[in-house]
Amino acid sequence: MLYPVEISGRVVQLRESRKEDSAASLCVAGDDRVTRWLSYDSRSEAEAETMISGAMERxxxxxxxxxxxxxxxxDQFVGFCRLxxxxxxxxxxxxAIAADHWGTDTQRTRLKCLRTTGSAHLGLHRISVAIAPDTNxxxxxxxxLGMQLEGRIRHHAFTNRGWRNSLLCSVLAEEWSQCSMARSSKSNRPLNEL
Incomplete structure (x- = not known):
């Protein structure tokens, strides 16, 4: 078991959740701009505290x-990630990343750190992610990061009073070493059109 986890990337750091993250997590879990793309509605301060304390227990x-x-x-909380x-x-x-940090290297760097952790430290063969089709x-x-589209999951998440589809993408261990920064050659259509 890896505990505690602390991973430093070029732009971001990943670390175990802490009690003081509860209030800061509202910039993600309590922001409608962010939760619009997640599988749950915006959370209250009490719900965010429960989310963080649950992560600490698990x-x-x-x-x-x-x-x-x-x-x-x-050293500022800007989001969370879960494997x-x-x-x-x-x-x-x-x-999920705070809306104020969208469009920066934060997202890609975080996912590269997780992919490396999944393959090198956890011995994972496959990592998958379900993404809202509108989040280009x-x-x-x-x-x-080398993920391949596997398909569309219809009515995958009920959030913000409605059903939302998701695109399922994954990367396999043998693909991690082959990851290129180029678009997959298997499809010329943008993923959100599938």
Whole structure:
């Protein structure tokens, strides 16, 4: 079991969640601009505190069932990411970044750190992510990190009083070493049109 996790990238750091992250997490979990793309509605301060304390408790489980990590930039909480184990040597990735940090290198750097952790330290064979079809920047980041489109999941998430589809993407261990910063050659159509 890796505990505590602290991973430093070029732009961001990933670390275990802390109690003081509860209030700061509202910049993500309590912001409608962010939760519009997530699988839950905006959370209250009490709900954010429950979310963070739950992540802290699960971090000490053996065997560990997930890595729910805070994303920081310049020691400031800017988001979270979660690798939740599902299946044999597989994990589902969930992530969110504060709207004020969209369009920066924060997102790509964070996902590169997670991909490296998943392959080198956790021995994962597969990491998947479900992305809202309208989030072009998230789709582009996934493709640049070598993820492949697997398909569309219809009515995957009920959020903000309505059903939302998701695009399912994944990367396999043998593809991690081959990841290029170019678009997949398997499709000329943008992922959000599939």
């Amino acid at each position: 971090a000490r489980l053996e065997p560990r069932t997930e890595y729910y990590l805070a994303v920081t930039a310049d 939740g184990f599902n299946g044999v040597k597989a994990a589902k990735l969930v992530y 920047s998230s789709i582009e980041v996934a493709v640049k």
